[in-house]
Amino acid sequence: MTFELSVFREYDDDWVLPSADITLVLVGKLGYGKSATGNSILGREAFVSEYSHASVTNTCQLGSTTLKDGRTINVIDTPGLFDMSITSDEAGKEIVKCMNMAKDGIHAVLMVFSATSRFSREDASTVETIKVFFGERIVDHMILVFTYGDLVGESKLKKMLNNAPEYLQNVVELCQNRVVVFDNVTEDRRLQAQQLDKLLDVVDSVCAKNGGKPFSDQMFTSIKEVHDREKEVHTSGYSDEQISELKKEIHRTRDEQLAHITNMVEEKLNCTVEKLQQQLMEEQNARLEAEKVAYEARLKSEAEIQKLKESLKKAQMENDEFRRMAQSQGSKCAIL
Ligand SMILES: Nc1nc2c(ncn2[C@@H]2O[C@H](COP(=O)(O)OP(=O)(O)O)[C@@H](O)[C@H]2O)c(=O)[nH]1
Numbered sequence: 242m243t244f245e246l247s248v249f250r251e252y253d254d255d256w257v258l259p260s261a262d263i264t265l266v267l268v269g270k271l272g273y274g275k276s277a278t279g280n281s282i283l284g285r286e287a288f289v290s291e292y293s294h295a296s297v298t299n300t301c302q303l304g305s306t307t308l309k310d311g312r313t314i315n316v317i318d319t320p321g322l323f324d325m326s327i328t329s330d331e332a333g334k335e336i337v338k339c340m341n342m343a344k345d346g347i348h349a350v351l352m353v354f355s356a357t358s359r360f361s362r363e364d365a366s367t368v369e370t371i372k373v374f375f376g377e378r379i380v381d382h383m384i385l386v387f388t389y390g391d392l393v394g395e396s397k398l399k400k401m402l403n404n405a406p407e408y409l410q411n412v413v414e415l416c417q418n419r420v421v422v423f424d425n426v427t428e429d430r431r432l433q434a435q436q437l438d439k440l441l442d443v444v445d446s447v448c449a450k451n452g453g454k455p456f457s458d459q460m461f462t463s464i465k466e467v468h469d470r471e472k473e474v475h476t477s478g479y480s481d482e483q484i485s486e487l488k489k490e491i492h493r494t495r496d497e498q499l500a501h502i503t504n505m506v507e508e509k510l511n512c513t514v515e516k517l518q519q520q521l522m523e524e525q526n527a528r529l530e531a532e533k534v535a536y537e538a539r540l541k542s543e544a545e546i547q548k549l550k551e552s553l554k555k556a557q558m559e560n561d562e563f564r565r566m567a568q569s570q571g572s573k574c575a576i577l
Pocket residue numbers: 269270271272273274275276277278289290291292297388389390391392423424425426
């Protein structure tokens with residue numbers, strides 16, 4: 242994939258972003274309620290949430306707030322990263338943008354699904370894609386959020402999950418039963434606070450499980466290095482004139498480095514797609530093989546049933562023959 246340095250001009254506006262105690266990223270398909278969930282967490286309409294393809298923003302956005310316990314939280318809303326559009330040209334840049342917003346790492350990835358939509362194989366593959374892209378460790382930071390809690394309550398969802406297809410049960414198991422239900426349309430303040438507390442409890446348990454450390458990897462580290470270099474200029478006691486000169490230089494290298502990181506991400510995306518295709522092919526082959534075995538077993542049992550029927554028929558015929566013979570013998574005896 243090619244890139245132009247000019248495309249990184251768009252980073253300029255969002256480059257300086259606030260750090261926070263907790264960073265959450267919302268992932269999931271368009272229309273599942275990511276933006277609405279983000280707004281429920283932040284307690285205000287920070288993101289546009291409506292079911293219209295035209296008006297919904299297609300880029301990552303960050304919203305921050307201070308929780309009632311004093312901790313700061315950053316919520317990153319995404320336009321459906323890691324779904325089937327992962328091969329699009331913009332995907333790599335968007336992922337870098339999202340990682341830049343979460344430069345200190347991600348405490349929890351909220352995988353958003355709608356409780357009213359059928360959980361498809363495609364949904365399960367979003368989880369798989371993230372796992373392949375970031376590596377197995379990301380799973381320890383995943384939380385499943387089911388929206389439309391107003392229509393599907395917690396107990397009904399639990400029942401649904403218990404009777405769910407295997408691929409959904411696998412995802413729930415992978416996330417160690419970290420499932421939260423969210424009603425994003427309720428006006429009931431008590432319910433709003435209650436469901437947020439529940440989510441934050443799960444986020445805290447995820448943090449504790451990971452020793453308080455957010456998820457981070459080589460790609461995050463590279464982005465963080467670019468940030469740290471920039472911060473250095475402001476804290477090293479240079480004169481304003483020197484700072485403005487250095488800033489120019491740093492912006493130039495920053496753009497180059499971001500281009501390099503984007504390349505790295507795109508390469509990783511390509512590898513992810515290849516690996517997933519390979520996995521899919523292996524699964525298909527295994528399924529075909531299993532079907533073949535089942536078919537052969539059926540053929541075999543059909544042949545056996547046929548054989549059994551034939552031998553039964555033969556036995557029946559022998560029996561009839563014997564009876565006929567016995568009867569004819571009997572009639573002879575009667576004459577005698
Ligand atoms: N009834 C109900 N509607 C919801 C809920 N969450 C989201 N929605 C609606 O679903 C639609 C899509 O939501 P949005 O947040 O834009 O989804 P996104 O594309 O994943 O960001 C909007 O019309 C929301 O009002 C919910 O919990 N209950």
